[in-house]
Amino acid sequence: MSSSLFLPKMIKIGEGALLEVGEVAQHFQATHVFIVIGSLLKNGPIRDQLDECIRKQGLKATYFSNFSGEPTTEHLQDALLSIDECKADCIVAIGGGSVIDLAKAVSMFAFHQHVSLDDITQLKKITRLPLIAVPTTAGTGSEATKITVITDVESKVKKNPGHPDLVPDAAILDARLTVSLPKHLTAYTGLDALAHAMEAYVSRLATPLSDFYALHAMSLIGESLESAYHNGEDLKAREKMLLASCYAGIAFSNASTNLAHATARPLGARFDIPHGLSVALTLPFVIEFGLESGKERYANAAKALGINKEGTDEQLAKALLQMVKEYNAIFHIWADGYKYFEGENIEAVLPTLIKDALSGNGIATNQKIPKAHDIEGIYREMFLEIQKHN
Incomplete structure (x- = not known):
């Protein structure tokens, strides 16, 4: 084909x-x-x-x-x-x-x-x-x-x-x-670009052409996201992140995002959460859900991001998951997410979130096709992690 x-x-x-x-x-x-x-x-x-x-x-x-x-x-x-x-x-x-x-x-x-x-x-x-x-x-x-x-x-x-x-x-x-983008928005948008590249690479619709852009995007993000966050005046880091975002856009536009975006969109619509933040909140649990079925691809993503670790595909994939969790900690993603859910009746809205996630784009392109109970599990793990950090 x-x-x-x-x-x-x-x-x-x-x-x-x-x-x-x-x-x-x-x-x-x-x-x-x-x-x-x-x-x-x-x-x-x-x-x-x-x-x-x-x-x-x-x-x-x-x-x-x-x-x-x-x-x-x-x-x-x-x-x-x-x-x-x-x-x-x-x-x-x-x-x-x-x-x-x-x-x-x-x-x-x-x-x-x-x-x-x-x-x-x-x-x-x-x-x-x-x-x-x-x-x-x-x-x-x-x-x-x-x-x-x-x-x-x-x-x-x-x-x-x-x-x-x-x-x-x-x-x-x-x-x-x-350059004037605040630190928290630098983090949200940078993690959104990371999710775009990663999801495009593990998508069922990935091609050699989309893979090229996805892997290069992840490489640039691994080199520059933390620098852009900690020193917003670093024009080299900022330019690398702009290029990474563009490359990741090309990748997912042609190969599709999948479950991280499918579960993030309902959060943005229901709680007015900035898009990048909502994706960052769901991404670790989506990786965890698909780790076994996509471990070879996640291992390649780990290498692209600059994770210097020897081991099996499974070990590299787990190292990638840990790196994404560390990004969320470094960039205060859990604490920022808590502000949007504080005082909300999560149990009441959960069925709607699950329904909306399953009805949107990104379900069929996931390596492991989720059912309603899988989506529920991702949301529950996410809410539990947010509560831990507040």
Whole structure:
């Protein structure tokens, strides 16, 4: 069976690459760019730099920042009304994965107004506006993926449809944009990138092409995540993490995530937990669940991350599990998770979490297919570990 790989047409990386946004937009024959930008970035030096480089290229610009948190169907409708008014012909997304996900949906629904999120995977071809993605976090890899994550405000379910035509046309990776990212967000997004790469590598849909990017992403993360966390001004570490995030995005976009993301999404939707944190909370227990069936792949992942240990595949796989647990301890993941569950009736919501996890993407691609009781076990172990650290 043949393998295929979908990724952006253009990837630029380097300090100051943000200033090339105008030139890239012109490459896609833009005259008026619709800039979807995080609310914290809409006023400040990034906005000033954008204004300057867009003005130099003689382009018009309309900014949209009327949203916060992870994107919802309401945010999408607001953005579509705004782009319809300004008649922009290119979209630039500057921010974290939530911003880029929203921009993807806007680029498509500007042309397909009567299509639902659930219909996306059934479309043979998607016509959309050119899309340039500029990540300000190193984690989601959304700048290189075919997936958009939008929460339906009515059902409170995170929809994550994918289609090859949703991959952004260009990704611009500028490490300077991640330097001001707080330590806890550096950790959340970095562990999300790790989960993307690891899950893509152990996925049933993994190919030699996706493996290449997954293993390189893990290697870069092993070299740079702790440095980026402890010293946010380390531009080399920041750039490595940006590249790792992009590589991991390419890997999972083509091979799929699996159980860690399937169990994390309901947590984010029900408790408003940042995506990277929710994935970090579930990942150790998902690895533990699939350790025996995927030990050879987990052993290779351990080597890619730089675990210098001799032993059998099982021993290396267990060393990987221990490393992920140590990351969660170093980055205060358990304590941060506790804040979102404190005072919640976990027993009451557990059946819904299990149902939502089983109904989402990532179950069938897991090496070991989980049943409802397996999902319950993962959640119970996670809640128990969180309680231990508080």
